[in-house]
Amino acid sequence: MKGVLGELQVNLAARFFLDKNQYKLFKNVTLPTEDGSTQIDHIIVSRYGVFVIETKNIRGWIFGGQNQKTWTQKIYRHTQKFQTPLHQNYKHTETLKSALQIAPEKMFSLVVFVGNSEFKTPMPENVVYGGAYIRFIKSKIQPILTETEVKTIASSIESGRLTPSIKTHRTHVKHVKKIVEDKQRSLDENLCPKCGNPMVLRKTRSGVNQGKQFWGCSGFPKCRMIRQIP
Known part of the structure; x- marks a missing residue:
């Protein structure tokens, strides 16, 4: 529901402050990919480029950088990591670029935060x-697309997207959940069973097993848990 409300705010802003004769708005565009599907919150097509928008409705303090894989959300004493929206939107832009056969300099990735959040680190201009x-x-x-190109792109998005429906949404959500579960399983498998810290790859420095690799707890020397590699 938070995501829906956040997207609604973006929709309303586009409706009231962007000339619909110059800017064409597409909402919740689900595109097929090789491994399932990807869902883009908003696409705005104009002579000034194609804008691919990822909306985040979260609160608290936000810490992050352009090249980090994860950002941090902090609400009082609670801290959690979340996927960098720029990386998330990268897949969207790449999928759309491939589908439209459009030059990358004519596309703009944009991340919009709504809700009661505050950046605590400098953010790129497109966040x-x-x-x-x-x-x-x-x-x-500066116009970078012709009127004909704008109409062609808009038509391609409309014809190439999966038909908006509850079934399409549920299928996409199921696909995303599987990706998240697979990543979590991979993380869990590489956590120390004793203290929960990540296991890191190490080498035996001496003895009969010198040079042999093994998994050792990153909490060493407090935790000396190891896992041998077969």
Whole structure:
């Protein structure tokens, strides 16, 4: 529900502050991929480029950097990691670029945070709060697509997307859950069974097994748990 409310805010901002004759908005676009599907919150097509928008409705302090794989959300004493939205949106832009056969310089990745959140580290210019995404889009004033190209791209998105339906959404959610579960299983398998810290790859320095690799707890020397490699 938070995601729906966040996307609604983006929809309303586009409706009231972007000229619909110049900017074509597509919402919840699900595209087929080799391993399932990917869902794009919003795509805005104009003569000034194609804007691929990922919406995040979360609260608290946000810490992160452009090249980090995960960012951190902190609410009072509670801290948790989440996938960097820029990396998440990268798959979206790559899928769309491949489907449209469009040059990468004509596409813009944009992450929009809504809700009661606050950045505690400097963010890239394409990571913004709420309505600031309108300013980002309007900052692109040099036409890079012709009217014909805009119509062709809009038509391709409309014909290439999976038909919006409850079934399409459920299938995509199921696919995403499987990816998350697989990643979590991989992480769990590489955690120390004694203290829960990550296991790291090490080498035996001496003795009959010198040079042989094994998994050792990253909490060493407090935790000396090891797991031999067959």
